Amino acid sequence: MASPKARAGRAAALHRRAEATATAAAGILDEIRPAPADHHRQYELAERLRAAAAVAAPGWAGEPLETLTPTTAPGDGPPAFVRVGVAAPLDDARFPTLVPLLGSGHLSVDADAGDPRVAGLLRALLLRLFAASPAGALLARAVDGGSGATFAGYAALADAGLLPPPATDLAGLRAVLAEAEQWVAAGTARQRGHDRTLLVVVAALPDGVAPSDLDRLAELADRGPRAGLHLVVAGWPAGTPLPQATPLAVRTAYALVGDPPGAGFSSPAAESPGGLNSPVFLDEDPPGELVTGVCRRLVRQIEDGSRLALTDLLPGDLWAEGSVDGLTTTVGDAAGRPVSLGFTELTPHWLVSGRSQAGRSAFLTDALFGLAARYGPDELVLYLADVDDGESFVEFLQTERDRSWVPQVRAAGMAADREYVADLLGELEAELRRREEAARRAGGQRYAELRQHQSLPRIVCVIDNFPLLLRERDRLAADLLTRLDGLARAARSYGIHLVLAGEGDLGIGGPRDPLLGQFPVRVALPGGSAVLEPTNDAAAGLPVGSAVVNTAGGLGGPRGATRGHERMIRFPDPHDDPAVLADLRHRLWSARPEGTAPPVVFAGFARPLLANDPRHRAALAGRAHAPAALLGRAVDVRRSTVAVPLGPAAGRNLAVLGRDEEAERLLGTAVRSAAAAHPGATRFVLAPLANGSAEPAGVLAAELAGRHRVEIVDVTGLRAAMASDEPGYLVVFGLDVPDANELPPDLLRALLLEGPPAGRHLLGWWRTVAPLAGLLGPEGEVDKLTAVVVTDVPGARLEQLFDRPVLWRPRPGRAVLWDGPGEQGTVLVPFGEGSS
């Protein structure tokens, strides 16, 4: 909305324009009288008046209604002149009859709306004035002491607050008069006046109207225009004219328009009763669909205009709140009042549900920015995860163009795998254990007491698109639900809070699922009724931008009754004004404590690069602690580098297992990173046994040759290298090819077991499981021989290697590493190719 100063400026400009137009029109009108004798002059005048009318009252204000449609644009302010009909000095010399009204005076009509022509005129007038004014700039009050139905077609405007149902009796009239008097008092007292115009339309005075009521109307007419109040009074008694009004008298076949206030249609010299010297045919009833269309447009524009903005949810000062007793923020507005929602021990966790495009991200963004603006990083830590593909939470994170971030965010996962969420729960479980332990050590202190002597910010963890985690109802999904249940139960007392968001019932069992009981706060966006009790239909038919916020587990209540635990709110679209969002992020970022690290971001769709990996860079800079093969980044909250240490212990080898290019690439990165970790030169024997591997082996050899001794060998050379004692790395592309049969399994097993203590390691690529499994000894423990990284081989086929059920579903861009006894497997994103 514009500032009061801008609005006042605009009003002044409009006023000046209205005055100028009035002067111009008055000049032209003056020329009408005396009535010219010759018709020719009459035609010429009518022509000039038509042209003047087009300038003084364009569009809605003055054009014939049948030429207008609901989409015809309004002007940039209420119109200064409005048309009441057509003057016809001669049958075929006509011009629009305009009267000054808004911004200058009033209109009185000597007959009331009982006369259908007057009713039609009033409806046309109201339509013109509303349609010509920008939505919300004109408010109207109606009095209809006759049928009460004159303005029935405009009923839709009531909801938008533009035209309440008309007053039909004396009490109603007096209430309207009182409101108008108040308007005038307030408008005159405040120097700048109102930024809106109030129009009082009397279609018919009610029975019993007293002279004092008419006096009040006359008084309002006298003082109103300065305060933006204008009157149209039909049925104004003949005799005393209404001050500052253009009088209109209805005759049998036509109407007569008197002189407007402060100006005359007739020249001062003329000896006539004044007024326009021509019969006027009043505008007729506007078509119903035109009225409906315009009303609909206005209501829509008012609704859009009353949209909330993110700033409405934000506090005055940043980080002014403490979170010892809980977190709370404004999430929206219910009937003009802010609605707060938060996290306490009693309302620890939220479920947020809505169909796609229901504004779920908008709601979460509002709530999270509301919290981040109220609680500093010592009071609040955020973990954000979205399981769906695509970029999420970007408003909180560093981007290429904008390096600022929201300092409360510790980690964020977008397009996150289930393993990411599992690790996230692990982080929270670990933090919970730390807090429980601290409480025990402090003699059983509660969270609030613990916080008196240590920094323990509240933690809010958001998981969006939660149902996608449970799409496959396998062990991993079951495990996630069990852990979530345990966490939700225990964490509430230690300031750790969960928000699960998604579509439908979020996949969390039926209404009696005990996990649901841990989430007393339910937010139902459009299509999100499933998080409310089945009998609670409060969220049925919600529009986008609104939500039902329930703090009693979705419990309903008697229809129509006020429910203390439930509110229907509206919330802003935080992206309505990206500048506000960016500014807020910058303010939060600038206020961050020194040394705050940016959030660790996992993006499931992105590829890490070896060249950018911190551990690899350290190795290149000569700071490697021990040789290791680096494979990629774990699908975890910390984005750990996944490494296979290649120290002097039995089994410190790497087997890459898979048919795809990913497997071949993994072998390459393992070799490159191991080479980088050697401060001095070492030996690499490359054996490209598999078809097509000669080229990548050649590239690798050329790359390593600068610093290391590199040989490329065939199977015979490889066998010799295996038998030699010389330390170094044997790199084999395709240990499953028929040629490899020439390598005795005993020799290979001996190398795997005894090579590493003597500084000889095998980095081998197998495309099928059997040859690798064939190397296992009677005890069958693969980890004694080698670490294994797998790409496109499904878990079921790995059982012969690991001798136990294996949970692994191959998917693009992912691999899994088993390194060590009883390993569950670490899922990782292998390094991609490229240098930066």
Ligand SMILES: Nc1ncnc2c1ncn2[C@@H]1O[C@H](COP(=O)(O)OP(=O)(O)OP(=O)(O)O)[C@@H](O)[C@H]1O
């Ligand atoms: N308060 C609001 N008022 C009006 N429109 C809104 C409001 N909030 C969001 N929208 C609009 O609704 C659309 C969907 O919003 P949003 O992206 O938040 O939905 P979503 O439920 O997260 O969608 P999805 O899950 O499908 O990505 C957007 O076009 C957004 O501009």
